[in-house]
Amino acid sequence: VSHEAAGLPEGIIGHHFSSLSRQNEAMRLGMWLFLATEILLFAGLFTGYAIYRYEFPLAFAAASRHLNLTAGTVNTVVLITSSFTVALAIHFARVDRPRAAAVCLVLTILMALGFLGIKAIEYTEHFHEQALPGKYYAFKEVTIPGAAMFYSLYFLMTGLHGLHVVAGMSVLSWILWRTLQGRYSSRYYTGIELGGLYWHLVDLVWIFLYPLLYLI
Amino acid sequence: VSESGPSGQASDVLHPGDAHEEHEHSAIPYVVVWIALLLFTLLTYFTGKHHLGQWALPIALAIACTKSALVVLIFMHLNNSSGMPRLIFVTSLIFVGLLMFFTVGDVATRFRPATPAGAPFGTEPSQPEGLLEHELPE
Numbered sequence: 001v002s003h004e005a006a007g008l009p010e011g012i013i014g015h016h017f018s019s020l021s022r023q024n025e026a027m028r029l030g031m032w033l034f035l036a037t038e039i040l041l042f043a044g045l046f047t048g049y050a051i052y053r054y055e056f057p058l059a060f061a062a063a064s065r066h067l068n069l070t071a072g073t074v075n076t077v078v079l080i081t082s083s084f085t086v087a088l089a090i091h092f093a094r095v096d097r098p099r100a101a102a103v104c105l106v107l108t109i110l111m112a113l114g115f116l117g118i119k120a121i122e123y124t125e126h127f128h129e130q131a132l133p134g135k136y137y138a139f140k141e142v143t144i145p146g147a148a149m150f151y152s153l154y155f156l157m158t159g160l161h162g163l164h165v166v167a168g169m170s171v172l173s174w175i176l177w178r179t180l181q182g183r184y185s186s187r188y189y190t191g192i193e194l195g196g197l198y199w200h201l202v203d204l205v206w207i208f209l210y211p212l213l214y215l216i
Numbered sequence: 217v218s219e220s221g222p223s224g225q226a227s228d229v230l231h232p233g234d235a236h237e238e239h240e241h242s243a244i245p246y247v248v249v250w251i252a253l254l255l256f257t258l259l260t261y262f263t264g265k266h267h268l269g270q271w272a273l274p275i276a277l278a279i280a281c282t283k284s285a286l287v288v289l290i291f292m293h294l295n296n297s298s299g300m301p302r303l304i305f306v307t308s309l310i311f312v313g314l315l316m317f318f319t320v321g322d323v324a325t326r327f328r329p330a331t332p333a334g335a336p337f338g339t340e341p342s343q344p345e346g347l348l349e350h351e352l353p354e
Contacts, residue, residue: 025298025300028297028298028300028301029300029301029304032300032301032304032305033304035304035305035308036304036305036307036308039308039309039312040308040311040312040315043311043312043315043316044315046312046316047315047316047319047320050316050319050320051319051320051323054320054323054324055323055331055332055335056334056335061267069265073257073261076257077254077257080250080253080254080257081250083250083253083287083291084246084247084249084250084253084291086291087246087249087290087291088243088246091241091243091246094241095241144334145332145333145334145335146332146334146335193293196291196292197292200287200288200291200292203287203291204284204287204288207280207283207284207287208280208284210257210260210280211260211264211276211277211279211280212276214264215260215261215264215265215272215276216264216272
């Protein structure tokens with residue numbers, strides 16, 4: 001252990017791990033297990049979506065065309081770019097450029113804020129139109145059966161995804177703090193790598209939400 | 217110390233990227249994937265806007281799956297990870313497939329009283345009152 005830990009910041013290798021590479025492997029394994037549970041969590045909602053889109057194809061198409069496609073497309077570009085900057089942050093940590101890594105993390109967090117801002121504008125529009133989930137649905141432009149179900153699923157899916165954006169922002173802010181403390185380098189970057197993995201998952205979910213909600 | 221020597225070597229074999237070649241690590245694949253993701257988003261946008269009928273959903277899903285594969289393999293490093301994360305990821309996909317296939321299969325083969333009010337029956341095309349397919353807003 002001692003030769004691996006030499007020169008690394010205090011407290012990186014847990015005393016219960018025989019080596020840093022074993023700890024890295026265990027950390028990645030744990031993160032991927034967590035991501036698998038996240039994939040299955042969203043899969044439940046996507047399955048509900050599949051059922052009701054199958055039952056009400058025209059209502060889903062009609063309701064979808066009242067969403068703000070421009071906002072959805074801009075948000076797709078924002079999230080994809082934020083995934084790119086977080087991948088760059090990990091890269092810069094790996095090649096011993098912690099300042100560049102920190103800049104990339106700040107950019108990622110700003111784009112996450114931008115995403116939430118655009119989503120808030122969209123939600124405000126829905127509230128004004130009374131395009132709301134369940135029994136609160138009173139949107140006058142789409143009144144056929146199934147339209148309320150589309151908006152229920154829309155709010156559940158984008159809402160859960162939005163919570164994940166907030167969680168991801170918090171994780172990345174914490175990683176940013178640790179990057180500024182000089183914790184990550186070519187010798188140890190697993191922490192920033194796992195934070196990035198979570199953010200990529202948030203991007204992955206949106207890659208499917210965008211065509212399924214906005215482009216029916 | 218006697219234990220960490222051999223175990224360290226074993227892990228190096230499992231995970232060769234950890235110990236070597238860090239300074240040659242390149243950001244070019246990330247730039248390429250980013251541009252590809254933007255182009256695929258453009259493709260989804262234009263194919264989606266044209267409402268290609270029964271092909272719309274398969275095309276949208278094919279593009280989304282391609283984009284996801286790029287993110288998972290390059291951004292999330294599953295292309296050069298050890299076997300365990302790959303196994304976990306593929307297993308989660310198999311269970312998503314099982315969930316989707318049997319649930320949608322169930323709904324698609326039900327008889328009329330089991331479908332929700334206002335929904336079309338089985339594979340019959342949906343024709344709600346006052347709205348026909350060609351009357352959908354753009």
